[in-house]
Amino acid sequence: MSLWAFEEGCWALGRGLVCGVDEAGAGPLAGRVYAGAVILPRYLKLEGLNDSKQVSPKKREILFDQICAQAVAWAVAWVEPDEIDEIDILNSRIKAMDLAVRSLTPFPDHVLVDGNRDKGSRYALTFSHETIIQGDSRSASIAAASILAKVSRDRHMLDMAKLYPEYQFEKHKGYGTKLHYEMLDQYGPSPIHRRSFLKKWERKQ
Numbered sequence: 001m002s003l004w005a006f007e008e009g010c011w012a013l014g015r016g017l018v019c020g021v022d023e024a025g026a027g028p029l030a031g032r033v034y035a036g037a038v039i040l041p042r043y044l045k046l047e048g049l050n051d052s053k054q055v056s057p058k059k060r061e062i063l064f065d066q067i068c069a070q071a072v073a074w075a076v077a078w079v080e081p082d083e084i085d086e087i088d089i090l091n092s093r094i095k096a097m098d099l100a101v102r103s104l105t106p107f108p109d110h111v112l113v114d115g116n117r118d119k120g121s122r123y124a125l126t127f128s129h130e131t132i133i134q135g136d137s138r139s140a141s142i143a144a145a146s147i148l149a150k151v152s153r154d155r156h157m158l159d160m161a162k163l164y165p166e167y168q169f170e171k172h173k174g175y176g177t178k179l180h181y182e183m184l185d186q187y188g189p190s191p192i193h194r195r196s197f198l199k200k201w202e203r204k205q
Contacts, residue, residue, distance in 0.1 A: 003049070003138070003143065004042075004139075004140050005138075005139075006138065007042070017107075019101060019111045019141060020038050020114075020142035021037040021111055021113050021145050022097075023036075023149055024149035024152075025149075026089055027175065029180060030160075030169070030190065030192050030193045031081060031169070031173070032080055032156060033084060033089065034096060034150075034153040035096035035149055036144075036146065037074065037103070037104055038067060038074045039071060039108055041070065044140070046067065046070075049143050050136075051143055052146040052151075053150075054137065060151050060154075061151060063144075072106070073104040073105055075100045075103035076100060077100040078096055078153075078156075079095055079096045081194045084196070085195050087123075088120065088196070091120035091123045094123040094124065097113065097125065102127075110129065111127055111129035112139050113130065113132065114131075114136050114146065117131065154173055157170070158170055164190045167180070167184075176197075184201060
């Protein structure tokens with residue numbers, strides 16, 4: 001199946017500007033959740049474009065720059081850890097995706113959304129859209145959005161590693177690795193930890 005099949009289906013219906021949107025960082029114990037939104041030129045060739053999790057960090061950086069330089073429109077948005085705790089991670093993911101898409105100029109005619117969720121208890125995607133399970137490996141637009149979200153989040157966590165060097169965020173990017181839990185045991189939570197994600201750890205203290 002072509003990476004452009006979903007976009008072609010939209011174009012056939014007269015939806016000329018098709019956007020892909022995806023998020024990164026739903027699972028970590030610390031840091032923001034990010035979303036990327038991209039409208040690509042039709043059939044833009046980006047060597048190695050795929051789900052960001054299947055692309056090496058070095059290649060992701062190259063693709064990030066190529067996407068930003070050549071996209072019709074692109075945007076990145078995020079939700080901070082304290083708001084994730086307040087509204088929960090599903091609502092945060094939906095809000096970040098909504099913010100990213102609504103930042104686009106021109107605005108898309110239709111949006112391809114990675115996954116199978118388009119609403120939470122407090123936020124919902126209300127523009128023309130469809131959800132696609134594993135869309136980041138099935139749609140060029142969503143794959144590009146996944147690159148923007150992942151690289152943006154990783155860069156942010158490298159900044160946080162400089163701010164809070166004791167947690168070694170540069171190594172685990174906030175995910176719940178053995179090293180990360182060891183640092184939590186030693187230093188306790190930082191200001192960028194998601195307290196709602198630490199309940200199991202807190203019960204052990």
